[in-house]
Amino acid sequence: MRGMILPRYFYLLILLCAALPARAALDIEISGAGEHQIPIAIVPFAGEEKLPQSISSIVSADLTRSGLFRLVDPAGKAPHEPSEVVYADWAGTDALAIGNVEQQPNDRIAVKFRLLDAVRQTELTGQAVSAKSDQIRAIAHRIADMIFEKLTGDAGVFSTRIVYVSRQGKNNRLVVSDSDGYGEQTVLSINKPIMSPAWSPDGSHLAYVTFEQDHAVVYVQSLLTNQRMAVASFRGSNSAPAWSPDGRQLAVVLTRDGGSHIYLVRPDGTGLHQITFSGVIDTEPNFSPDGQNLIFASDRGGSVQIYRMPVDGDVAERLTFEGGNNFSPHYSPDGKSFVFSNWNNGRFYIATEDFQAKQMQVLTDGGWEKKPSFAPNGKLILFATEAQGRGILATVSSDGRVKQKMFSQAGDIRDPMWGPFLKQLF
């Protein structure tokens, strides 16, 4: 079953959608704080007042959202070069970020940034980048990533992207945005449900499910060319795509042979073969980072629970025992734990479980919380929840301490997934 040929106007539709302007329409609410917040001052960069957006504000917002930093007000002090810093002015601050922006010909900007250790009075890191002036947010996220990595020891995820589905009436949009919810780009806009988007490991493609053909069909779409093809459109439901870590296989769930079974297929639709054979519902497969195992949700034990099986065999081991039902498992990037949605007493909670300890840890207060996935640094979990009757995005730190809700102005947001680290653009 090769991908079907789509009418030409369809590609046009996608291209038009992709060209829609980004909508900045977010209200972010943060609660909780990391155990040890690092005090840091982000001094407004010289020359940034001429930009449409302030780089230091975006950096500050990124660091604040992580819950691991306490922003110290520069209180009017404005050094832009190390030589201008009077360290005595910065008592109580661990680190200090300074920098400047210069406008260049051909609609480009040059940004110089330095991170200083305010205690040892040394330079920790710094970078000078030149980019198109519409890359302000990307530059700021990159600076925030450098600060985060230098001061916490973990890679920052401010430059990564997320995908989600936004529903408004009948209209469904598949949306890719920065991890802070800004910079929305519509990948697909149709008047049928869209479900279960999944990033390819290199961030270049999305697999997802739509009802354009009335029943659920799995598509793979390139984010570079916007071309797409149906990789599984058999009779019944075709759904729950998950990429193998090498990008060469997709796990999908088909009902064409009766039951709901997991199959492997290449992203071009070839090489389909079945790997689970139980007479019940197996769904939501997710590959381990080493590509050797799959975790998935199954009702084979009576209730819906999480199981693990080797990709090349069908001996499955049950992993969850607590709570009512457990859904939507997703591996942590280090492969040591997994996150899932736990249904218990009328509420969905986001929970994690360590493969060694086999102990469920509930991270959230509960509600309509579904479809969790880890940020590529393993420190944050993105999921869908509900507020004021609408679906919204939310994150929780993997230790459960810091929670964040992202309210968009319109649409019912669902089915998010955090994307991978991308190659550095500058």
Place this chain on the structure above:
Amino acid sequence: MNKLAISVLLMSLLAACASEKPKEPVVEAKPAPVVEAPKAVAPAPVVAPAPVAVDPLNDPNSILAKRSVYYPFDVSVVQDADKPIVEAHAKYLSEHADRKVRLEGNCDERGSDEYNLALGQHRADGVKKLLLVGGAQDSQITTISYGEEKPKATGHDEASWSQNRRTDLNYSAQ
């Protein structure tokens, strides 16, 4: 003023009801003439309406007018109470080989969307099995699942959920 409004409302409701009657020929008993006819004259012969092939699918009083079966939470087996509906549709399909039906499984939202997509498919496939047992042909039936994607009612409560846990028998799908 109020009475006028109510009667206007009533009249428009009646008109709406009248206009919603099915357009298929409906056999109705003719009311007996009120005026007494002279005895000498033989009563006008009551012409029995010619037998019109009425598709029972369009008879609002037929069990075939019921096009949905409902389920308890996380169950995909057709309940005993709804089996007569499915059996009637099976009989109808076996007698109307040209008709096709699409079975559309739906779920309430208490599960992941993917699990519900699978569950809805199981519900539709379960109805299909009963239709086949009852004499329908495989070629007359397609099954799909909408999972929790197309809820009839959107509340987070049993009143909504109970309406959403169902399989619809759709004869007008292409």
